[in-house]
Amino acid sequence: MAGGEVEVVDLVKMFNEVTAVDGINLQMPAGEFFSMLGPSGCGKTTTLRMIAGFEQPTSGQILLDGRNMAFTPPHKRNVNMVFQNYALFPHLNVFDNIAFGLRRDKRPKAEIRRRVGEALELVQLTGMEKRKPGQMSGGQQQRVALARALVLQPAVLLLDEPLGALDAKLRKTLQIELKELQQQVGITFIYVTHDQEEALTMSDRIAVMSAGRVEQVGPPQHLYEEPTTTFVADFLGVSNLMTATARGESNGRCKVSLGEFALYAANGDVSTTGETRIVIRPERVRLEAHGTSGENRIPGMVERVVYLGNGNQIIVGLAHGERIQALVQNTGDELAYRQGDPVQAYMPAEALRVLTDTGTAPLEDDPRARPAVRPVEPIAEEASTPNVNV
């Protein structure tokens, strides 16, 4: 099976007066595992449904191997979809569900039997032909949905939050299987999810979307390590976001001031000046005993220690008024800090990033428009909860 190359050009979708997709451009090379990641309402599912053909673009192009498909009805596109709730036909058994597309294509009986058998083998469900979807577990239904789409040998497979309905443990197993499956069949996977961990684990590249626009595209590591906007930094993983004033660049580093304290940031948009936002990941913050000196250190007080099993999350109130969290790995030694202890927070220049919120001005309803000074919640939000294995 050869993968198909998908390209969307200036894609816009409006529902009445509401813009769901606001002029996005994406390139998805053949054979890539590409994820669209974002909160609900960011336009990722609408984009996927336009690629599948269920929605007609308001304007723009959808190219499959260079051919514009924007006007091709869904049943004539060589792309297939795995639906969020699987959409297995409840009145048909597993065999008939998987054979549905082959029958519409008028394939001979023998070929249908052979190909359905191969598809079932691919998803390890051989022997389940006669079951009805209602008699299967969520994980099995998910595999049937995969087999039903893959049996048609599409150039591109679209997946709309296919693991959303499953429990956490099964999700983990299936994430790995899905990635292996994609490498095995070698076709392009376009995967939509709001779960950052899922996207980071499986994807070759991720597009982070917000309010109908693409915020940033890149490989998982790139997005995590080098977010360019507040939204991406905030949405992927846990971030300490701080408001600062940039005082100018020297030696490739940007001097920023937070209240009466000065820090140097070596990453991101270091040449900027004026009001800006800087970010540092909790695992890069180092806590030191009170009184140590050196650059990029701000004194503070431990406000709370949260035990996470594989580490400790320590909330520190900094002297200039903002709060940050630090992640200290569990090494077996007793933790040196308790609630109320004065500490020194060391934020190395190479771990600090200056963000650029380029592109459009923040929109009313945009998460980016929230107050920049946002205390880090002691208990992180759902989307950014570090994975806790108890």
Add this chain to the structure above:
Amino acid sequence: MSQALAPRRESEFGYTQRLRGWLGNHWGKPRFLVLVTWSYIVWSIVPVLVAIQFSFNDSRSLSSWHGFTLKWYTSTNPNIDSVFHSAELRGALEQSMKLAGLDVLIATPIGVLLALGLARWRGRGSGASNFLMLFPLVTPEIVAGVSLLLLFSQLLTFVPFGTVAQLLGHVTFSISYVVVIVRGRLFSIGPSYEEAAADLGAAPATRLTRVLLPLLLPAIVASAAIVFAISIDDFVISQWLSNGANSTTVPMEIYDATRATPQPSTDGIATVIMVITLLSVVAGVLVYRFFTRGESGRGSAIDDVAGFGI
């Protein structure tokens, strides 16, 4: 949800592309279905509107329009059988209202109690009782009429035909509707409120009157409205169990008129009964909405109305 408003963009499609999109539109509404649906709606409602119109016709004719009058409703002229003053039509109206009112008063409490019993009684006879309750819903009206007629003429001969027999018949075929509606509500409420009340120290009697009854009230009101409407519209049972002229109901009056010569006042009395039915249903819906306002997980008012129909 971060859906942003943006100015409408100029379409970037070419003319031919747009034409193709319109012709091969797999995304738009099928125009054929729109036509069928609205034709059906017009067909289903316009004849009734015409009947209403002719109840205001200033002539005996039911086919040509001679101007507006209220005389078929209010005239006291003995030559005109007006709805409110002819002894026959007025009597039919009163008989219909009397039967419907008494039906509500008797069938609603019996039905509510039966619903409670059938929903919670798990023992010998409960399954059979459930079955027994469902049967009147699928019994063709003529079978109901024949069986009650033979019951009162051959077995329970002390029951006089006329109002008493009609009322017994109406109640028999109303109870099941009350049960179905109230039991549906009972299931959607679930046992947790009463368990909470018990946990807070409420005795069984208090739980029934202070917790369950108020929660069931919307369904009780709804079922009362439906029983009223069903009873008022009933024709077959009323006809089979009548004793002649003084137990004629409005549907019987309409039936007799259509087999002789219908007059504008026939349209008139049908209109009056229709207005009364619609008012009772609308009142039922409004009261239902009032009592269930703010409850989450419930459908729209429309779903409730649609549910009322079934």
Add this chain to the structure above:
Amino acid sequence: MYPRWLWPLTALPGVVWLLLLFLLPLYAVLGVAFGNVDPVLLQPIPAWNPADWNTSWFTHVLGQLVPGNAFWDVFVRTCEYVGLSLAGCILIGYPVAYFVARHASRTKSLLLILLVLPFWISYLMRMLAWINLLSPGGYGLRFLSATGISSVLFHLGVISDPSNYLGGQSFTVILGLIYGYIPYFILPLYASLDRIDRSHLEAARDLGASPFRAFWHVTVPLSKTGLLGGAVLITLPMFGDYYTPNIVSGAPTTSMIGNQIDLYFHGGPQPTIGAAITILLSAFLMILMLYYMRTIHRASREIPA
């Protein structure tokens, strides 16, 4: 939580009522149908003890129910009327229910109210409305002849007199039955179409089915329960209907089973025969009902909510 005797006790009045006034009457029908007839007065002499049952009247009626006899024609005619009315209800009702469930977005609430409205207008009034329309000089008659529909129907042999729709025309009876019962057909069908998850249709399209094939292979099977439910809901009362043919026709040539029963009770003094026909009709409808329940049971096993 509550005393064990409470719930049987609350059920008691209703159960007793239904036993006395629903079940006992059905037994009264059996007693009369399997009883004797007073040879002078022709009044029924019911037999309440099944041991005394006399099946001669019942077999007499059964004997009439063979080709060439009186009841056979009526029975066949009733089946024809009901079958054609059901077909009409499906042809008109399915597109309407489908449109309201799938495509009516902003007008959905309005359309639902309009679909439910006929429920609350007396059946008799709705028939009366057609008498108004189809009487000589009525709007409906004028519309039908002005548009040429009348002459088309006449030349097709559907009606025997293009100016008289109310004098024994089968066409008018079927029209009346469709008009009277179609609202009861559309609503359950709408409910089942509305429950179909949109993604099932999209999945069918995604897997290469054209819009028609997606409809045929997915929508129709998934709406089977609603289709059957609506069909049963209108078929049972249509088989027992006698007032619709009486109102819009009144001629013996359009008489249905219900009219026969009505006649034996209200026209001639032969309630015994009427009761026997009632039992046959009930038995026939019971078979329909059992078939329906078996199908629904199967469907609900296949398609868990």
